Amino acid sequence: MRQTFSIGELGRRAGTKVETIRYYERSGLLPPPPRSSGNYRVYDQEHLRRLSFIRRARKLGFSLEQVRALLDMARHGDRPCDRIDAVVQEHVAEIERKIRDLQCLRHELSTLLGQCGRRKVEECRIVEALGPAPSG
Amino acid sequence: MRQTFSIGELGRRAGTKVETIRYYERSGLLPPPPRSSGNYRVYDQEHLRRLSFIRRARKLGFSLEQVRALLDMARHGDRPCDRIDAVVQEHVAEIERKIRDLQCLRHELSTLLGQCGRRKVEECRIVEALGPAPSG
C-alpha cells in the first residue's frame, strides 16, 4: 500500500526541479533512494516529507548548512529543542539586519531619484552621487 | 603632476581587494591600465573614480550587469538621463519586493518561536511547521 513515485513526480509534489533533487542527494541532504529495475530512483512519502522540509526552510531563507543542522537536530526527538530555537532566533536577527540595510538603501536611492530632474546625463546627480566621495 | 598608484594603493583608496580589481578588469568593467617597466599595473585618478563608482553601486545592490549599463549610459553625457532613472527606479522596486518578503518571513518565524515553549524536539512546532503542508 506504500505509495512510491519517480523523481519527476516527487519534484512536482514538492515544487522542486529534478536537478535540484539530485543535487540535494549529492550534497547528502536527501538519502539515496532505492532504484527500480531500470535504475530509476524510487521515492516514498518519507522522502517527500524530508524534501518539503528542506524546500520550506530554504524559502524561509535558511542556508543548506542551516537546513542540515535543523534536520540533524530533528532526528534526535528526545532532546529539548532549545537549540532549534537558537538557530531560528539567530536567523530572525539576520533577517532584521537585512531589512534595515535594504530600507536604508531604498532611502538613499529614492533621494537620488528625487534629485534627478530629467536633465542630461552630464549633470545627472545620480551619476555624480555614485562617484567618489567629495575629496575622499 | 598626474598622480599614479599601484593596484594595492588603488585597492586601499577604493576599499577593494586587489583580486577584485583584477576580476573587474577581466570582466571588462575597468579598462586595462598601462604597465610599468616591471609589468605592474599603473592607475590614475580616472581609474579611482571609475572603481569608486562601481563599488558604490555594488554596495547599493546593483548587479555587475546593471553597473555595466550605468557606466555605459554615463559615457554618453549628452543624452537625457531618463534611462538611468529607469534603471534606478526598477532597482528600488526590486528592493521593496525584497523588504516585503523578508518582513513576511520574519513574521512567520516569530510566530514559530512564540509557539515553541521549550518542549522536546518531538513535539516542537518548528519542526512540524517546516514539514509538508497538511495533506498537500
Place this chain on the structure above:
DNA sequence: CTTGACCCTGTAGGGACTACAGGGTGGATA
C-alpha cells in the same frame, strides 16, 4: 645580498543551483 612587501598569471573553490550532452527506459500508438 638578503629580506619582505608587494606585484604578476593562472587556476580552483564556494553556495545553490541550472543547463546541457549523450545516452537508456517505459508505455502508447501505428
Place this chain on the structure above:
DNA sequence: TATCCACCCTGTAGTCCCTACAGGGTCAAG
C-alpha cells in the same frame, strides 16, 4: 514489431561575484 516521446540516468560545465591559493617576478630598505 517499429517508432515515438516523455521521462530517467550520469557527468560535466556554467551562473554570479568574488576569494584564495600556487608558483613565480620586482623593488626598496637594511
